[in-house]
Amino acid sequence: NAGVTQTPKFQVLKTGQSMTLQCAQDMNHEYMSWYRQDPGMGLRLIHYSVGAGITDQGEVPNGYNVSRSTTEDFPLRLLSAAPSQTSVYFCASSYSRGLTDTQYFGPGTRLTVL
Amino acid sequence: KQEVTQIPAALSVPEGENLVLNCSFTDSAIYNLQWFRQDPGKGLTSLLLIQSSQREQTSGRLNASLDKSSGRSTLYIAASQPGDSATYLCAVTPMIYNQGGKLIFGQGTELSVKP
Numbered sequence: 001n002a003g004v005t006q007t008p009k010f011q012v013l014k015t016g017q018s019m020t021l022q023c024a025q026d027m028n029h030e031y032m033s034w035y036r037q038d039p040g041m042g043l044r045l046i047h048y049s050v051g052a053g054i055t056d057q058g059e060v061p062n063g064y065n066v067s068r069s070t071t072e073d074f075p076l077r078l079l080s081a082a083p084s085q086t087s088v089y090f091c092a093s094s095y096s097r098g099l100t101d102t103q104y105f106g107p108g109t110r111l112t113v114l
Numbered sequence: 115k116q117e118v119t120q121i122p123a124a125l126s127v128p129e130g131e132n133l134v135l136n137c138s139f140t141d142s143a144i145y146n147l148q149w150f151r152q153d154p155g156k157g158l159t160s161l162l163l164i165q166s167s168q169r170e171q172t173s174g175r176l177n178a179s180l181d182k183s184s185g186r187s188t189l190y191i192a193a194s195q196p197g198d199s200a201t202y203l204c205a206v207t208p209m210i211y212n213q214g215g216k217l218i219f220g221q222g223t224e225l226s227v228k229p
Contacts, residue, residue: 004157043203043219058216086192090157092217101166102148103217105158 001026004106006091012112013081021109023091026087029104031094032074036060036087037108043090049074081113116141116208120220127194128228135189135223137204142182145207147191149178152201152222161202162189194227201225 007022025032033048045058049068063085065077074093078085088110094103117140127133137147146165150158162171162178164187170179177190191198201224205217 035217040221042221043205043217046217048216092158100146102160102163104160105150107157 003014004091004093004104006089006106006109008109009107010110012114013078014088014114015083017050017069017081019078019081021078021089021111023074023076023106024072025074025091025104026072026091027076027095027104028071028094029095030071031096031103033058033092034064034066034074034076035066035090035092037090045075046089076092078111083113085111086113087111116144116206116218118204118206118218118220120202120204120223122223123221124226126225126226126228129193129194129196131227132190132192133225135191135202135204135225137187137189137220139185139187139206139218141208142185143209144182145182145209147178148205148207148217149164149176149187149189150203150205156201157201162195191225194225196227196229199225199227 004025030051034046035043037043044060047066049055050069055066088108090108091106092103095101119138120135148163149161164171164180175192180187189195201222202218203222
């Protein structure tokens with residue numbers, strides 16, 4: 001198993017540009033989520049999904065969109081990038097909504113918005 | 115609002131020492147508590163998961179305890195090695211989020227083990 005994969009690993013955007021961060025898992029996990037990690041703020045939940053076709057907002061959803069058309073993929077879209085979205089983005093997945101089992105994290109995407 | 119705190123923020127020890135990392139949380143209504151390891155520039159690796167009904171979990175040289183009533187967890191690392199150098203993150207899954215396992219993270223403890 002490849003586990004949780006994320007692409008790209010690094011990205012530089014200009015203010016106002018849009019882009020999609022890709023996340024995929026091959027473990028047949030129902031639950032997937034996106035976090036951002038910032039110095040001094042720790043990791044914070046952006047959006048999550050409990051299954052294909054179902055998504056919901058986390059703690060910091062503004063400026064981001066998600067969709068879940070398949071069990072395997074959970075892309076995160078930045079609609080109009082802002083410098084405040086400069087961060088490291090992590091995708092995570094788990095089998096049982098993370099209530100009884102661990103969550104697996106991808107290697108991260110390091111995004112800089114100029 | 116659930117808050118997770120980890121003290122100290124950084125810790126440096128000589129190789130071979132036993133050490134304890136601390137995590138505290140403000141609301142005892144949790145499904146579980148997890149300890150993660152994060153190497154520089156890398157993702158998070160799960161080390162131990164403790165369900166709310168459990169008191170401790172062990173994996174190799176690692177032992178994690180959970181005291182829900184006092185809102186505390188400790189991660190004990192025995193016979194530390196330079197390869198243990200990393201940032202250790204504690205996270206809880208609050209019970210109010212019945213739609214899914216949202217994790218609330220602490221800021222982490224950066225551990226350095228000197229040869």
